[in-house]
Amino acid sequence: MTLQEMINASLLAGGHDEVAGFIRQETQRQNSAIELIASENFPSDAVKAAAASDFVAKYTEGYPQQRESGNRGRYYGGCENADALEEYCCRKWKQVFSTDYHVNVQPHSGSSANLAAFLSVLKPGDTVLSMSLENGGHLTHGSPVNFSGRLFDFHFYGVDDTGRISYEALDELLYSCKPKLVLAGASAYSREIDFRRIGELIDRYAAAGGERPWFMVDMAHIAGLVAAGVHQSPFGVADIITTTTHKTLRGTRGGLIFCKPELARKVDSAVFPGSQGGPLQHIIAAKAVTADEDCTEQYRDYIRRVVANTKAMCDEFIRMGYDVVTGGTDNHLFLVDFSRTHPDLTGKAVQNMLDEEGITLNKNCVPNEKRSPVEASGVRIGCAAMTTKGYDEEDFRAVARRIDSLIRGYCASL
Numbered sequence: 081m082t083l084q085e086m087i088n089a090s091l092l093a094g095g096h097d098e099v100a101g102f103i104r105q106e107t108q109r110q111n112s113a114i115e116l117i118a119s120e121n122f123p124s125d126a127v128k129a130a131a132a133s134d135f136v137a138k139y140t141e142g143y144p145q146q147r148e149s150g151n152r153g154r155y156y157g158g159c160e161n162a163d164a165l166e167e168y169c170c171r172k173w174k175q176v177f178s179t180d181y182h183v184n185v186q187p188h189s190g191s192s193a194n195l196a197a198f199l200s201v202l203k204p205g206d207t208v209l210s211m212s213l214e215n216g217g218h219l220t221h222g223s224p225v226n227f228s229g230r231l232f233d234f235h236f237y238g239v240d241d242t243g244r245i246s247y248e249a250l251d252e253l254l255y256s257c258k259p260k261l262v263l264a265g266a267s268a269y270s271r272e273i274d275f276r277r278i279g280e281l282i283d284r285y286a287a288a289g290g291e292r293p294w295f296m297v298d299m300a301h302i303a304g305l306v307a308a309g310v311h312q313s314p315f316g317v318a319d320i321i322t323t324t325t326h327k328t329l330r331g332t333r334g335g336l337i338f339c340k341p342e343l344a345r346k347v348d349s350a351v352f353p354g355s356q357g358g359p360l361q362h363i364i365a366a367k368a369v370t371a372d373e374d375c376t377e378q379y380r381d382y383i384r385r386v387v388a389n390t391k392a393m394c395d396e397f398i399r400m401g402y403d404v405v406t407g408g409t410d411n412h413l414f415l416v417d418f419s420r421t422h423p424d425l426t427g428k429a430v431q432n433m434l435d436e437e438g439i440t441l442n443k444n445c446v447p448n449e450k451r452s453p454v455e456a457s458g459v460r461i462g463c464a465a466m467t468t469k470g471y472d473e474e475d476f477r478a479v480a481r482r483i484d485s486l487i488r489g490y491c492a493s494l
């Protein structure tokens with residue numbers, strides 16, 4: 081019996097026919113769709129089994145007894161197994177990134193990790209410098225509709241005419257905004273982020289008399305590439321590093337925070353009691369399994385294939401005459417910009433049209449976007465999920481050609 085069959089049988093035995101039906105339909109959708117959403121992936125049955133374990137029933141507010149930050153102790157009894165699990169999970173994540181940074185595995189999500197990271201070193205109203213949402217940043221990096229933009233005074237750097245991060249703009253903003261924190265990381269950026277260069281700009285600013293800002297990296301999208309050594313690592317450069325565990329790390333949904341050891345107490349306090357109550361121990365079990373998997377050579381090989389597949393698919397779009405932002409990709413995603421080649425086509429229309437054909441991706445703003453984010457002039461394409469399903473470079477080229485033919489048909493029908 082497969083894991084999904086066992087889940088189905090348990091739900092039916094409990095009389096939850098309708099819920100079982102929704103889950104079966106989602107399994108069918110995931111099995112039949114071509115999944116190109118850059119922030120999604122397919123975790124293993126082992127990850128899913130851990131997430132469904134008896135730890136779901138355990139309340140464990142606080143931290144294990146062996147905690148280097150000093151924030152030790154749980155508020156309830158019966159936590160000895162949870163303590164052992166959480167300590168193991170922390171050790172394994174340090175191993176994934178070969179780091180002696182402190183790690184907190186309790187954040188429920190990437191957004192919760194970012195909230196706690198901000199709260200650990202900032203006060204409300206403090207100035208933060210981050211990459212703008214229109215240029216590839218994330219909602220939690222200062223959007224006015226998000227807690228980040230409401231709590232802190234965000235200023236933004238963006239991309240230059242080539243679509244690449246403008247390190248010059250970032251440098252100038254350091255001096256004009258005097259931020260308390262500089263944030264690097266993105267949701268829709270296809271090129272390697274030069275963390276060392278940002279660290280050097282901060283060093284130079286501090287040497288010139290500026291008050292040294294904290295350097296935070298949100299590596300949610302590229303964490304798997306960092307783990308596999310195919311993207312520059314923020315460890316050793318950034319003070320605080322956040323990530324999700326469900327994108328290229330291919331694990332359960334969830335978040336992690338790493339920090340330099342001297343920030344351990346502040347970060348732990350900002351997670352609990354600062355911004356969360358009891359951690360999700362069943363998800364910590366699933367994060368531990370994710371870390372087990374991500375330490376392996378098999379996983380590193382997977383990530384190398386993701387990068388090769390993404391380049392192959394991206395090159396095929398370019399060969400067919402499409403505009404790709406920055407003219408290519410270094411990671412697991414790329415952005416197709418329709419604004420010059422198909423001025424009447426919106427990202428939303430392409431997303432909806434492909435959805436009906438069983439190809440799932442998302443609309444995305446492009447540099448110098450003229451449309452609202454709801455319409456957008458481009459799409460974001462990621463290759464991590466279908467690489468998990470076994471697609472190779474030729475499969476991805478074939479999908480690119482199929483998307484092109486569907487777009488042609490759609491434009492002809494307008």
Ligand SMILES: Cc1ncc(COP(=O)(O)O)c(C=O)c1O
Nearest residue numbers: 119189190191218266267300324
């Ligand atoms: C860069 C980045 N940070 C944070 C998040 C938020 O993660 P979550 O959806 O788990 O809150 C995302 C999600 O897409 C992201 O791309």
